[in-house]
Structures are given as structure tokens and as C-alpha cells.
Amino acid sequence: MRRILEGSQAVAESVAMCRPKVVCAYPITPQTHIVEGLARLVAEGRLDAQYVLVEAEFSAASVVLGASATGARAYTATSSQGLLLMTEVIFNIAGMRLPVVMTVANRAVSAPINIWNDQQDSMSLRDCGWIQMYAEDIQEACDMHIQAFTIAEELNIPVMVCMDGYILTHAMEPVEVPEQEHVDAYLPPFKPKFYLTPKDPITLGSMAGPDAYMEIRLLLHQSMQRASFTIREEANRFEEAFGRSYGDLLGSYRAEDAELLLVSMGSLLGTMKDAVDELRDGGHPVGIVKVRTVRPFPRTQLHDALADARIVGVIEKDISLGLEGILCSEIRSAFCGAARTPNISSFVVGLGGRDVTVDNIKDIALGLLSDDTCRVEVAGIDHEVLWSAHSEEE
Amino acid sequence: MIKLLKEIRIHGRGGQGNVTASEFLAEAAFADGLYAQSFPMFGSERHGAPVTAFVRISDRPIRLRSQIYEPDYVVVQDASLFAGTDVLEGLKDGGLVVINTSRPISDFKIPEEFRVVTVPATELALEIVGKPIINTIMVGAFASASGEIRLDTLEKSIRDRYPGELGEKEIVAMRQAFEKVEGAKR
Numbered sequence: 060m061r062r063i064l065e066g067s068q069a070v071a072e073s074v075a076m077c078r079p080k081v082v083c084a085y086p087i088t089p090q091t092h093i094v095e096g097l098a099r100l101v102a103e104g105r106l107d108a109q110y111v112l113v114e115a116e117f118s119a120a121s122v123v124l125g126a127s128a129t130g131a132r133a134y135t136a137t138s139s140q141g142l143l144l145m146t147e148v149i150f151n152i153a154g155m156r157l158p159v160v161m162t163v164a165n166r167a168v169s170a171p172i173n174i175w176n177d178q179q180d181s182m183s184l185r186d187c188g189w190i191q192m193y194a195e196d197i198q199e200a201c202d203m204h205i206q207a208f209t210i211a212e213e214l215n216i217p218v219m220v221c222m223d224g225y226i227l228t229h230a231m232e233p234v235e236v237p238e239q240e241h242v243d244a245y246l247p248p249f250k251p252k253f254y255l256t257p258k259d260p261i262t263l264g265s266m267a268g269p270d271a272y273m274e275i276r277l278l279l280h281q282s283m284q285r286a287s288f289t290i291r292e293e294a295n296r297f298e299e300a301f302g303r304s305y306g307d308l309l310g311s312y313r314a315e316d317a318e319l320l321l322v323s324m325g326s327l328l329g330t331m332k333d334a335v336d337e338l339r340d341g342g343h344p345v346g347i348v349k350v351r352t353v354r355p356f357p358r359t360q361l362h363d364a365l366a367d368a369r370i371v372g373v374i375e376k377d378i379s380l381g382l383e384g385i386l387c388s389e390i391r392s393a394f395c396g397a398a399r400t401p402n403i404s405s406f407v408v409g410l411g412g413r414d415v416t417v418d419n420i421k422d423i424a425l426g427l428l429s430d431d432t433c434r435v436e437v438a439g440i441d442h443e444v445l446w447s448a449h450s451e452e453e
Numbered sequence: 454m455i456k457l458l459k460e461i462r463i464h465g466r467g468g469q470g471n472v473t474a475s476e477f478l479a480e481a482a483f484a485d486g487l488y489a490q491s492f493p494m495f496g497s498e499r500h501g502a503p504v505t506a507f508v509r510i511s512d513r514p515i516r517l518r519s520q521i522y523e524p525d526y527v528v529v530q531d532a533s534l535f536a537g538t539d540v541l542e543g544l545k546d547g548g549l550v551v552i553n554t555s556r557p558i559s560d561f562k563i564p565e566e567f568r569v570v571t572v573p574a575t576e577l578a579l580e581i582v583g584k585p586i587i588n589t590i591m592v593g594a595f596a597s598a599s600g601e602i603r604l605d606t607l608e609k610s611i612r613d614r615y616p617g618e619l620g621e622k623e624i625v626a627m628r629q630a631f632e633k634v635e636g637a638k639r
Contacts, residue, residue, distance in 0.1 A: 330516070
């Protein structure tokens, strides 16, 4: 049924339709409405799950780790500092091969403290062994959660579904809400391959010495690489079941014959599509490649999607301080040893909730078309403020 | 009425139901078969701090997610905001501003190129609802002055959210606002 819903409420309903048995989260802006929504569904008896109250995110992550280890479908959600506080457990969940699904309502990290959106939080945890997917709009965020449980349970790898805080969590827009029976048909009950039970005791997460640790890490790495196939299969299976498609690990928009391809992830893509329409109307050959999955990193697919362009501009809401935008570095790696490499530039935008407009995107695109020199830019900043800070330093 | 894209910016203070007002408008437009998007921009989450909420309504799916800089409509829930905020910034020529006030329009020095309506929403709310809940009254005034939203679809979204006596009282107040917006001639 088509309804108009707030992003958080829509995601809470989608997660509930996946029938998690344990939900545990600690509220943090801008994730709060999602877990409030789930708490309400449990309280009203519409979701048959245990909602566990805890005192902080470290405990929330620990509870879903434990719940998943006993074979229960487990879900959590967080943002920013909450994700960072979970970090130790996050690595353990992946290392123990527990198929937890977590929503990250993307928010800037402190300091300075900032409650608004960027993607520094989840991008900083890209190496923790979780699959990471980024949603463009509320519909994709809802559908991505349903896919996330199937992907996680198929591979025994946890999945982070990243959606931009406020911009998606607090926005209201039309959403196609699936029927419970269709979700049940697509996502069968969780049948864990191994789990903790007194009937058949096993140990999870025990010590592995130098003789075994590397092999265990390599197995996770190999499973993560295989996840590309599973993600693609699930995208296809989801389209057959629900009639909606967003691409697989990548998507694209007006990319045919583009001289300049802009690459991004998350909610920025909507504004970028409007910018690209205006640029195309003005005769500028610009298109978009959308990254849905940051881990596993779709290196080969990105190479193939970008190889024919003369210029690539990677626009992202995160920065590896002292280097450049994180996604941009990774895209450069896709061209290592390639016969021909486009001129790839990094543009960092929208940190800490700085608004990104169609004009910002057009400026980046037109700038690249007139000068394709590879560069790293932090775009949309107040030069006067920067200049006065530099003067004070001197 | 909507052709392609109409943009509405709501200015208020934390606690005045600004976000809910934006959601009422989006819900009503959606119920009328249009595409709609609403979203807030919080200064920081506390009562009394300036809050801005945005609404886009269109015949086509809405992908744009930046804030609204050149609105067709501005709704001012708290007239004291005129003192510290340029609430009319970027308002299109011929654009409409809806102000919650019982003061005369001339007090606000609104430039000639804009249309203005006022509604004593706080007074109406205290009188009819018994609480200073103004957002439903302001969306009623907006619907009346702009003609973009139908009154009955607005009523439905208010009833869905506030079932029972409170919602019914708010609907009475909203209907009054719909009928008696002042100064729509300008």
C-alpha cells in the first residue's frame, strides 16, 4: 500500500515486518524515532519481539551479539557517537559471523559536537567486517532492510544499512509499504547454521592464536568478497517479488556517453539527479554512478562503470583527514594497473549538516568540465571564516 | 493547482508544532494525489529555539533534498521571529506570507511584491482548543489563502493524528481560520 510516512517510521515498520526476535538499541539523535517506533510496535503487541532496554550503545551492541549467538534474528540502530561507542562489539559481531542487521542514521562525529548529517560515522567503520549499504531515499531504506536480513543470514555476515540522518530519517515522503505475507515469502524465518544452546554446547568467539587467526580473518574476507554475488542475487529476487530495483552494488543515472561521471552514495544522489538533468539540458555530458554497497567494495564493477568517462568526480560526506574523501581513494584503487584511467577528483561536501544544493553540484561539474586536473576539494565552505582562522594561527 | 513544484517554508519556535504542520501539509497533498516531501531543520532541540520546516509539493516524484531558499510560500508561526530572522528571505515575487498575529499587517513592513495574510492563531487556539496549539490553525489559514490544499483532506490528516475531542476542537479552530484569514487582498 502506498502511504506517506516519516523515514524513521517507515523503516521501523519494515524492520518489524522482518520479524526480529530481539531489538535492542540506545536512543541517539537522529536514530531515535526508528527505535521509538519499534518499541511502540512491541508494546502494542504488533511485533513479537523482546525489546531490551540498556544504558548505552556498548550494551545494545552486546545484547544483539548475544541474542544473535543464540540463533535469534536481532536488530539494532544507532548514529555517530553511539556507533563509535559500539566499535569494539561491532568488530566482534563480524568476527563471530553473526548476521545482525543495524541501521546507521548517519550523523557527524564529535568534536565539535554536531547532531546533523554526514557519513563520517559509518565510513570510519568500513573495515570492521560488516557489509555496508547506503540508501538514497526512504523507499530504498525500507527495502534495503528487508534485503539486509536475507543477505546477512545467507552469508553469516552482519549488515549495516546506512541512511542519512534527518534528511531521510526525519523527512516524510510517499512510500510503498509491502504486505506482511510478501515479506514473509521473501524472507523465511532465520535458521542459524550454528548457535548457542545447552543441548549441544559450542563456544563462539574463543581465542585463536597465530596458527589460526589469519585463516579465520581470510575466511571472513573471502565471504565478504562472495557477498557481491549474494547482494546481486537478492537485488534480483527482490525486484521479482516487489517490482522495485535500485541497481545491485552500483546504480547509474544518465551515465550513457557521459564525459564526466559523478559518483556518490546516499541521499545526495537525489539532488545530484536534479543537477544532472539541468546540466544535460544545457548540453553538458554528465551522468551519475551510485554506490549502494561500500563493503564489499565493488571494485571491478566501478572500474567498468567509470572506465569510459574522461573525468570522474567523487562527491561524498566524509573525509579521511590528511588524505581526501574515503570513497574517492577507494575508487582510485579500482584503476590500479588499468590501461586507461579517468582523471579522478575528490569533493568533500555536506559535513555536519552543511546543506548541498543543485547549484553546489553544478559548480563542481562545470568546474571539472572546464579544468579536469585531478584535485581534492572541500566544497561549499565559508572562505572568510577559514581565512580569519588562518590569520589567527599566524 | 500545483504545476511542477511548489515550495513552502515554515518558521516557528521549538514546541509550536512546526514539523507537524509541515507533515500535515505533505499528508494532505499526498491525499490529493500529489507527490509531497516534508523535512525539518532544527537549530538545536529545545523549546523556544527557532525551527524551520520545509514542504515540497509536486505533480512529479521529488528527488531534491536541499533546504528551500526560494519558497513560493512562507508560514510564520511566531511573529516575534521577524525581529531576528529574515523570514522572507528568497520568497518569490508574488509569493505569499501567512503570519500568526493579531496585529495589523502594516506593523510588519512587508515589501509590496509579496501577498500577506494574517490570522490570530494563538487567540483562536486558546479560545476554541483551550491550549496554544497553533499549527493546525496555521495550516488551515495557509490552505485558504494559497488554494493549494483542500480543507477536507487537511481535516482527515488532523483527525488521523489527533483522534477524539482534541482533534475535533482543532478542526473547528482550523475551519474558522480557513474562513477568516485577514488581508488576503494584498
